[in-house]
Amino acid sequence: MLNAKLFTDVEAAILQEIIRLRRDVRGQRFTDKPLPDDVVDQLLTAALHAPSVGFSQPWEFVLIKDLALRQRVKESFDRANEAALEVFSQRQQEYARLKLEGILEAPLNIAVFYKPPEKPVLGQTTMEETGLYSVVCAVQNLWLMARALNVGVGWVSILDPEKVGRILHAPEGRRLVAYLCIGYADGFYMQPELEILEWERRKERDAAVIYEHYKNL
């Protein structure tokens, strides 16, 4: 059973490149090219092979193509985005110019929910949030797989998660973790869009890596 294959340096370098070139894709980039079922299958296969606490697999993927449903989600975005605009007081004009979602432009939306467990889960007894984190791992697997298949994914978080749950008839207790817009893109940027637009800078590695323990300053 311990005989799973070892990967080569070339294969590891391919993964590093997929990771480096993965992007958040917004509405202005999605094209009309249809998304074949077997591509969607490959995305779901990647998601379903994510790690999960206690192998609990606490995820549910709601695949939405229906335009009326997506329009209702878009309304939730519009409302949340108006509220967000208020928060960025000194950068309002800059914020207002950003295209932050592709709910209607992408041919497929996937709402990813966490389904709380019905019995105790191994590994989740002291850090309950690891259930939600498992769902996030599934989203990241799907996102990387999409990039490898040259499919664009955008994660929309400017939404009222309860509202989206109601639109999709989510049973009591389900929790929206991510709302994804998925489709072919006309291209992929070399860098994150918010970096190109100078909304935010990439941090130095030293700012994120600490040896042994935090130092008292």
Add this chain to the structure above:
Amino acid sequence: MLNAKLFTDVEAAILQEIIRLRRDVRGQRFTDKPLPDDVVDQLLTAALHAPSVGFSQPWEFVLIKDLALRQRVKESFDRANEAALEVFSQRQQEYARLKLEGILEAPLNIAVFYKPPEKPVLGQTTMEETGLYSVVCAVQNLWLMARALNVGVGWVSILDPEKVGRILHAPEGRRLVAYLCIGYADGFYMQPELEILEWERRKERDAAVIYEHYKNL
């Protein structure tokens, strides 16, 4: 700027295989083989290229080799694991036989923290938890990269996160997201260990995929 490369079907298939063969590695599998600095660098590079809400990069990685620090973390695990044993009343013997961490066996531990933002973050204004989720995306990137480099990673969640924060002198407000044990393994299982040991079964795809919206049952 829209000229990032497109990947081939062969490259996409390599990613799918890395995803499928990624495992949670525990103490009994780690070997003495030292972990070169350039391998650790590649793991961090993958983590630092994760998506983050508003490009906020809210992660901090504490690299721990010091044995005394790891022993204190191990004590926190032991206490939390004893408490967990109580929860699995009908499966106590089975639970007690499981090896669930490699804190002392692995040559490197990485504690991954969330650093809350000091100013509003684009995309985080309605779903604050997306900051934590960004850190999880970084962990998943690191984990996949490790598997591609044939390095084992185990995520330990049976810990008191506040206690671990104190051991590592984490400043007020930091939140432990993941505690990782990292090192070369003597092999990788073809399936998740908890599946092999019949602790939990893999779910059918139909149990996790829903079309358009949840159906009233």
